[in-house]
Each structure stands twice: as C-alpha cells, then as structure tokens.
Amino acid sequence: MRFIAMHKTEPRWEAGAIPGEELISRVGKLMGEFxxxxxLLGGEGLRASAQGVRLRFSGGKRTVTKGPFTPSNELPAGFLIVRTASLDEASAWASRYASIVGDVEIDIRPVTEPWDIGMVPMPQELAARRYMLLYKADAASESGRPRPAEQRAKLSALFEEMSGAKVLLTNIGLRPSQHGKRYTFQGERYSVVDGPFAESKELIAGYAMFQAKSLEEASEWALRYGTAVAALEVDLRAVEEP
Incomplete structure (x- = not known):
C-alpha cells in the first residue's frame, strides 16, 4: 500500500526562510533510511505560497488569487507535479484539468529545488521548473465515490497528453481522509486524531510518499517524518491505487 505524509507550513517558511544545515541533515538521514x-516513492518541499497562485473554478468561471494565501479549506484530494516554463503555463494546465472535473480549488506553488535552499548553484539557463498543482477535497471526493466514467476517460486523455508533452511528472490521488491520521506535535510530545478530518486550516509545506504494509506501519514512519522536519502537524493519507 502507498501512503503519503504531508507536513504543514509555519510562519517562518511562509516568510521565505530556508532550512538550516541541521534540518537538512536530519531530513536527509531519514530519507536515507526510507x-x-x-x-521511498518520492518526496518534495514547497516554496512559500507568496510565489504561487490559487485558482477557484465555479460555474465555469475562474477566479485567480495571487499568493500569499489565507488558509481556508486546505484538505487535499490529490495533486499533480508538472514541469513548465512558467507559473502561467502551469495555470493553463490546471484550467484544462478544471474544465473536466468542474468546480474545484487548485493551489499552484513552486516545488523546492536544491538551489532554492543553497545546496547547489542555480543553473545558468533555467528553461523550466517544477510546480505542484494541489486540488482540494470536497464532499464528493471525501465520500469515496469514483468519478463518472466519462470524466475518468477525459482525465486519462489529458494526463496522456501532458506526459507526451513531458509536462506531467507526478499524478497522485488520495483516498478519503477517513483512511488517514493527523498528528499534532508539541515538542517531543504528540497527539493523534483518526480521520475523517473536517478540513485542514494549514497550508502544505512538503511531503514524503512511501510504501507500507498497513496503516499502523505507515504511522511509525509518519511520526519519524514529523520529528525529522520539525513539523507542528502532519497528515498521513492513503494514496489512491489504480
């Protein structure tokens, strides 16, 4: 089974702070253990929301809000990671996605690259960068009902087109939050709440995706992940299987 641990952001990261050497070393050590x-199936950090946009689609109309975002319903239903020449191009692909699924809210934020946090020099010619297109949960996605067959077919065609254009890097859907857990950390102590979650009020700062035999085994790794990244809150979610 695949699981994803998503840690929430804090004011310092939203203010543009970059991780220190100790944090980078601690996370690197855990990734090595994964x-x-x-x-380990993947993992990324996200840049501050000030560098992104929030797209709301309702009744066929699109509303664009430039970051930083005011947290509202931040419970994700899934995400895409794309490589595009610009934020505008990433937004265009998000609009294509929304034209198929209907009313939806999508946050688009740059993925943290090694040069963003001073690990390597920035490439002299940077033709494209990675963005996460994170689409939010709603009553339908939280119910666990599958999408209509026609919608699934159109999405499959879109993803195939994006892959052919070498734009789509990752496509992850999440199972309803009732299949997950939420951990809140206070120093060395933590509390845990079983899903479903009403919503989440904190923006996502990054994630690690991994395989585990059970939710209990995944929970052990999620706790270690939360400690390594010094998170205040971590959601553990089951990944939707094909």
Missing amino acids: MKAGI
Whole structure:
C-alpha cells in the first residue's frame, strides 16, 4: 500500500526562510533510511505560497488569487507535479484539468529545488521548473465515490497528453481522509486524531510518499517524518491505487 505524509507550513517558511544545515541533515538521514528500507516513492518541499497562485473554478468561471494565501479549506484530494516554463503555463494546465472535473480549488506553488535552499548553484539557463498543482477535497471526493466514467476517460486523455508533452511528472490521488491520521506535535510530545478530518486550516509545506504494509506501519514512519522536519502537524493519507 502507498501512503503519503504531508507536513504543514509555519510562519517562518511562509516568510521565505530556508532550512538550516541541521534540518537538512536530519531530513536527509531519514530519507536515507526510507531508501535503505526500500519503501521511498518520492518526496518534495514547497516554496512559500507568496510565489504561487490559487485558482477557484465555479460555474465555469475562474477566479485567480495571487499568493500569499489565507488558509481556508486546505484538505487535499490529490495533486499533480508538472514541469513548465512558467507559473502561467502551469495555470493553463490546471484550467484544462478544471474544465473536466468542474468546480474545484487548485493551489499552484513552486516545488523546492536544491538551489532554492543553497545546496547547489542555480543553473545558468533555467528553461523550466517544477510546480505542484494541489486540488482540494470536497464532499464528493471525501465520500469515496469514483468519478463518472466519462470524466475518468477525459482525465486519462489529458494526463496522456501532458506526459507526451513531458509536462506531467507526478499524478497522485488520495483516498478519503477517513483512511488517514493527523498528528499534532508539541515538542517531543504528540497527539493523534483518526480521520475523517473536517478540513485542514494549514497550508502544505512538503511531503514524503512511501510504501507500507498497513496503516499502523505507515504511522511509525509518519511520526519519524514529523520529528525529522520539525513539523507542528502532519497528515498521513492513503494514496489512491489504480
């Protein structure tokens, strides 16, 4: 089974702070343990929301809000990671997605690259960068009902087109939050709440995706992840399988 641990942002990250050497080392060590166990499937951090846009689609109309975002309903239903020449191009693909699924809210934010946090020099010629297109949960996605067959077919065609254009890098859907857990950290102590979650009021700062045999096993890794990234809150969600 695939799971994803998503940690929430804090004011310092939203203000544009970059991780220190100790934090980078601690996270790197944990990622190494994930890899040694043969379970790591991916993981990324996100830049501050001031560098992104929020798209709301309702009744066929699109509203664009430039970051920084005021947190509202931040419970994700899934996300795409794309590589595009600009934020505008990423927004155009998000609009194509929305034209198929209907009313939806999508946050688009740059994915953190090694040069963003001073690990390597920035490439002299940067033709494209990665963006996360995170679409929010609603009553339909939280119900667990599958999308209509026609909608699934249109999405499949869109994703195939995006892959052919070498734009789509990752496509992850999440199972309803009733299949997950939420961890809140206070120093070395934590509390846990079983899903479903009414919503989430904090923006996502990053994630790690991995394989586990059960929710209980995934929980152990999620707790270690939350400690490594010094998170205040981590949501553990089950990934939708094909």
